[in-house]
Amino acid sequence: MPWWVSISRRCGSKVVIGLATLCSAPVYSQTLGEGFDLAVLSAHGIDPKVADYFSHAARFREGVHVVGLRVNGNPLGLVEARFDYEGQLCFTPQLLEKAGLRIPIAIVRQGITPSQACHDFLGEYPATIVKLRPSSDEVTLVVPTQSMREQEWDSGNYSQGGTAAVFNYDVQGFGERSRNDSARSVSAYTEVGFNLGNWIVRSRQFYVTDNGKSRSEHVNAFAQRDFEALKSTFQAGQISTNNPIFGGLQLSGFQFSPDGRSRVAGAGSLVVVEGLAQDSSRVEVRQSGVLIHTTLVPAGPFRFAGLPLLNGTSDLEVSVIGTRGGSHRFTVPAASFRGAFQVDPGYYFSLGKVRGAGLDNGESPVVAMGSGTWGLGRDSSLGFGLMSTDAYHAAGGTLSTVFFQRLSIAASQTLSRDDAGNVSGGQRGISLGSPLTATIELNASATTRTRGYRELLEAGRSMGHDDLNSRFKNQYTVGVSWVNPQLGGFSLNYSYGSQFDGQSAEHLFAAWNRDFGGTRVALIADSRVGGARGRTARRNAREQRRREPGNDLSVRLEVTVPFGESRSVRSYASRRDDRVELGATFSERVNDAVNYEVGVAREQTSREQSVHGRVNVTPRYTQFSLGMRRDSLGTGYSSQLQGGVVAHEEGLTFSPYAVQDTFGIVSVGGVGAAKVSTPQGPVWTDYRGQAVIASLPAYQNSSVQVQTNSLPRRIDLKNGTKTLAVGRGSFNKVDFDVIKVRRLLLDVRDEQGQPLPQGAAVFDENNAFLTTVVGEGMVFLNNLDEPQVLSVSRGDGTTCSLELNPEPETDEDQLYETASAICRAR
Structure with missing residues (x-):
């Protein structure tokens, strides 16, 4: 039973009625007792001095x-x-x-x-x-x-500076073990760097060992800073160009670009990559040859959004690498997400030496590129740019507009000249997107190029006939989504690409899902279809199918039945070529830190059975997952460990999430295991009461909130929510001041051992009213943090002194303490 319920029951109704009468006093000045019947108050054991305190209406104590x-x-x-x-x-x-x-x-x-x-x-x-x-x-x-104050971004009203070092890690491993053979693969993606005075310094690298063969890949290393006076972002080092006119290049040099202060969502946040994995697989997403995302996925559909795109003009190459050696690849054309990739108005300039490519003489070209994007009214923009090396030149332009506030259209044209090859050509593209109705949305794109068009990395090379003909000629994409309350949701994404030698490739991903009273049914189809014309093209296509079996059509039907809020059973049937598999999986989220799944499957043709399981754990300061699959061929396993570490002036603090460019440390008054909600997700403080805010949106308001139910009962917060406005590259410290409240329930008696009378008023050393004595001499003090002497005024006009010397605290999670005291007559 709560203490306040117990006290109210033991106090009786007289005190409650008396106090209610006092608290409802009218709001005007009164002399002592004016407006109250002092005789009635005294008869109920309430000191008349209390009436004077409440004579000006209910109020907070001083x-x-x-x-x-x-x-x-x-x-x-x-x-x-x-x-x-x-x-x-x-x-x-x-x-x-x-x-x-x-x-x-x-x-x-x-x-x-x-x-x-x-x-x-x-x-x-x-x-x-x-x-x-x-x-x-x-x-x-x-x-x-x-x-009310207005936001003053232009005047620099956001946090800046700060110093901290960062280490992010993502380690993945999977392997297979059978009677006759075994295979193992481990990959590690790491990022190290620091923030200093709004400078962002990062180095990213990727390491893979596959059955004893190792390779490492240095992604990039750069320094970056926003300059408010120019409203631009400066990058130097090994960079990826983000020019909105030309494709992304890997350079050793520097670049300027708009700082994105007007952008609400991050670049690429609306770009989605969808596919279907037949087995536990590692998925790699590359742009301009650079690995931008990798993760392990279980068998079934996968969907990635919010990828850290390098630019909005280069295709995404997606590789799905199975644990048993099978793999398949597909391309997400850049034209399909140009409408989702927001281009900031302003000027772009890049200068540097191309990395990862060389001319026939072994030298890498030095390239300069610049462009500008200008707004034309509220709904249109125009862009123009130039790129040049000693032997290669290109010019391009873009125009985008919105018609009738519904139909968005973007068109681009790029011309190139390769002096070494003495060829010229062009590439043009158009994309459109529109919500046709409130429930139907359509987007489409088309990109074509002439035979003489060259990318920078193709210029100056001695390209054979096959190399020239294997370049893409046309790319087309179309996507449709439709949501109907009765029929469910439908989505279709189709892409087609053809080469100059007649080969073509198509990728189709379609999905349907509907909720039937809590039971969710989904049908997914993933197909890579297409033909090749000519003897050489057909031979290459057959060889490609032998290297990557089962690339044609995969269909999967899933039925998910929930059991409560944290448990569900998912049954599925999948078909890939002639292989049909049936299975069921049970999953449960135990709490914020642990979830797991176990399942069984049966292949209908060979009648092989398998079991699998996976557990995902977030032990507050990192993320870890472990999976296992067992069938007649052997045992497969997979694991993943990811998170981040921040080094700052007060030590090391660990994060379950990768730390981004703009981040911070939250401190909750030395209280450990406190749960804090951040823009990246929930985090928990360590033994020092600190946790990492892994990501903060630059030039926007964001909030950090302490979940008070995770605090010990004796801990109160002065302010449980803080709103931040941060500049890019800043390291921020967020401190929550806590109040350690000592609540004390006293059994107070006089010198003859009799409990103090009900209704006696208790005052502090400054004669400020604190509370009243309730039944059987009980006095509840809400906050007692140091020794003090209280005075108790009884209804008969006598007073006594109550000397309190609290003992050291023993249990912070105890709501209140109990003690006995003697009130001595003055």
């Missing part, structure tokens, strides 16, 4: 209190507020900052420090309405709009 703040109907979380002896709210700078209000110059009352000054907010904005609700620990403000 001092600092943690209250909920609401401004113009919007809850803003908890804040530390000060009240004077009359219970009036003090508009301190901290309160005004939390409320997002302007700070008046005039001060009506000066506190101990400037931060405690009471500003004359009501004098400057007299229309303000202040509602104090001490019964619910809440303060409500209704303020005029002119008193």
